[in-house]
Amino acid sequence: MKRLVRLVFALIFVCLLLLPACESETVPISKEKNTSSQTHVVVIGSEIEGMYLARAAVDEGLSVVVLDPREKPGGQLIQGQMQFLDEPVDDHNNSLLQGSVKTLFTRYKKGEIRKANEFEQYYNSLIKGIPIESGITIIRVDKDEGHGAATQTIKSMTYRSADGSEKTISANYWVENTDFAALTGDLGLARLPGIETVFGGSKDYMAASIMMKFRNVDWKKFQTEINNLSRKEVEDKYGSTTTVTDKFTWGFGKVGGEFAPSSKEVFLRGLNAINQRDGEVLINALLLFNVDPSNKESIQSALNLGKSETVRILPHLRQQLPGWEKAEINGYPDYLYIRDYNRYQTEYVLQASDLMSGRMFWDNVSIGGYPIDLQGTATHTWGQHSGDPDKYGMPLRAFIPKGYANVILAGKNVGASAVAYGSARIQANTSLAAEVIGLILGKLKGEPGLTKLTEQEMNDIHSYLKDKYRIALSGADAKNKIENLSGDQIKQVDMGKLTLP
Structure with missing residues (x-):
């Protein structure tokens, strides 16, 4: 009996000595x-x-x-x-x-x-x-x-x-x-x-933009009615350099200038628009100021402001532009256009x-x-x-x-x-x-x-x-x-x- 007890204790002692080696084989290696x-x-x-x-x-x-x-x-x-x-x-x-x-x-x-x-x-x-x-x-x-x-x-x-x-x-x-x-x-x-070296003040950047997306625009009517006007009529109503082709527009400074922005952090300039086909139009015109692209909160705040301002701009475009009477917002981008x-x-x-x-x-x-x-x-x-x-x-x-x-x-x-x-x-x-x-x-x-x-x-x-x-x-x-x-x-x-x- 004593010999059996001594044998048990000896086996336990050996197992304790081998335990680290056993652990290394049975425990999964942690992620580096x-x-x-x-x-x-x-x-x-x-x-x-x-x-x-x-x-x-x-x-x-x-x-x-x-x-x-x-x-x-x-x-x-x-x-x-x-x-x-x-x-x-x-x-x-x-x-x-x-x-x-x-x-x-x-x-x-x-x-x-x-x-x-x-x-x-x-x-x-x-x-x-x-x-x-x-x-x-x-x-x-x-x-x-x-x-x-x-x-x-x-x-x-x-x-x-x-x-x-x-x-x-x-x-x-x-x-x-x-x-x-x-x-x-x-x-x-x-x-x-x-x-700031041009416009004065402290460290500054050119405005960012949110792209405005619209649908249900009759581009053919838009192009035809604008181009049926004389050059003087176009300039008087929409602003100098205003041009509409079958693909693009630029100019329309007066359309931007006559829109009243909701705050000093946003501004509608002239309309650079692209005909995306099927009544869909994309416009680069809505400026957002004081955006810090290194700060997620600043980006999100500017996106929210841009979206709400787009909602305000829609009726303005419906009123100002032929072919836009039934225009609707066609969603929003997930990010901004950061210029500077x-x-x-x-x-x-x-x-x-x-x-x-x-x-x-x-x-x-x-x-x-x-x-x-x-x-x-x-x-x-x-x-x-x-x-x-x-x-x-x-x-x-x-x-x-x-x-x-x-x-x-x-x-x-x-x-x-x-x-x-x-x-x-x-x-x-x-x-x-x-x-x-x-x-x-x-x-x-x-x-x-x-x-x-x-x-x-x-x-x-x-x-x-x-x-x-x-x-x-x-x-x-x-x-x-x-x-x-x-x-x-x-x-x-x-x-x-x-x-x-």
């Missing part, structure tokens, strides 16, 4: 707190301009990951439904569209892409095969300070996924592609002076004089055009038209934050003064730039060196882009519209204090 990954390019944000960069880089053989702080992808084009597309043209009305964005505009003008679901289909085809993670929050950016000019680099970024897990990703290049500087706002860069927010110092900052002189650069990544259109603020609701460039170059250096070797700016983050930004910000201009940069990254095989390209190397790249992609970035002949101005007058143009016809 942080996972790591590596890629060639990380794009922060899902605005369409950066997606052209991502698509080009992937097609050139690079790995790309898109990390989007917004809950759903697509930004202003898809979530904000800013689907009135502005086409850049030169003084002879020749289109300046090149690259992949030209396909979008071609189908848009043909009427194949007009409605929200058609834009979504196009966007989804653009990003097919590119991994996108929405709803992320940046926790930390790890940098290598380097030595000398343009030698700081981002090594890795730690972020929180929508499910709460932490992840760290490393990359060769990082792209700022949000409308609220989610990445560049924390890099210690100097903010470029904003629209903090932008930061770049290796080259475009000035209004660059645009108006038609300046071209050895490191062109786009040839842009469009009137210098400064949208309004709460204190200057009608904004300002500062001039009409013929066409102009956009250098790679305007898309590189000052002092950083592996950070790229996309879309509305372009380095441009407050005045030049009125034209440079146009989606088609910066979409071409983004695609070209993506192609250049592919040529570099994703390796460092973007900021070290020489003039000769860029000449070779320009030849390659022209031969393979039919994108022409050199040899353009642009009209200099300020050649007869004095040095002081040119300074006034750059400050927005001298506007040109």
Whole structure:
């Protein structure tokens, strides 16, 4: 009996010794707190301009990951439904569209892409095969300070996924592609002076907009009755430049001016409208002031105000416009069109004089055009038209934050003064730039060196882009519209204090 008891105790003792090993085999391993990954390019944000960069880089053989702080992808084009597309043209009305964005505009003008679901289909085809993670929050950016000019680099970024897990990703290049500087706002860069330099006051931004959607509009009647009026009758009743085609409208400044807004935070300007077919119309005209795109509460408040103001605007349009007598609201977008927010110092900052002189650069990544259109603020609701460039170059250096070797700016983050930004910000201009940069990254095989390209190397790249992609970035002949101005007058143009016809 004693021997049996001793044997039992011995077995218990052995089991206690082996318990940790047993536990390691039977207890599930807990989820890791942080996972790591590596890629060639990380794009922060899902605005369409950066997606052209991502698509080009992937097609050139690079790995790309898109990390989007917004809950759903697509930004202003898809979530904000800013689907009135502005086409850049030169003084002879020749289109300046090149690259992949030209396909979008071609189908848009043909009427194949007009409605929200058609834009979504196009966007989804653009990003097919590119991994996108929405709803992320940046926790930390790890940098290598380097030595000398343009030698700081981002090594890795730690972020929180929508499910709460932490992840760290490393990359060769990082792209700022949000409308609220989610990445560049924390890099210690100097903010470029904003629209306050033109209109006065403290730090300020051009207005945001909510797109207004209507149905049951008789566009044929609308077009016919407006165009049956004499030019003087149109201008007297609706305002100068008012035009209605079978596809678009612009002008109608008096229609906007005669509407009484509910508060100082909202304003109805002239009507840029697109015929979406089947009686559906989309209007870009309702301005919202003092919106902070980095603040979800500010965005939601502006959305609510925009929706309620659209309800008030509907009877005004029914009364003012022929063919709109039975118009109804056709829903609302989930997001806003953010025109302007903090932008930061770049290796080259475009000035209004660059645009108006038609300046071209050895490191062109786009040839842009469009009137210098400064949208309004709460204190200057009608904004300002500062001039009409013929066409102009956009250098790679305007898309590189000052002092950083592996950070790229996309879309509305372009380095441009407050005045030049009125034209440079146009989606088609910066979409071409983004695609070209993506192609250049592919040529570099994703390796460092973007900021070290020489003039000769860029000449070779320009030849390659022209031969393979039919994108022409050199040899353009642009009209200099300020050649007869004095040095002081040119300074006034750059400050927005001298506007040109």
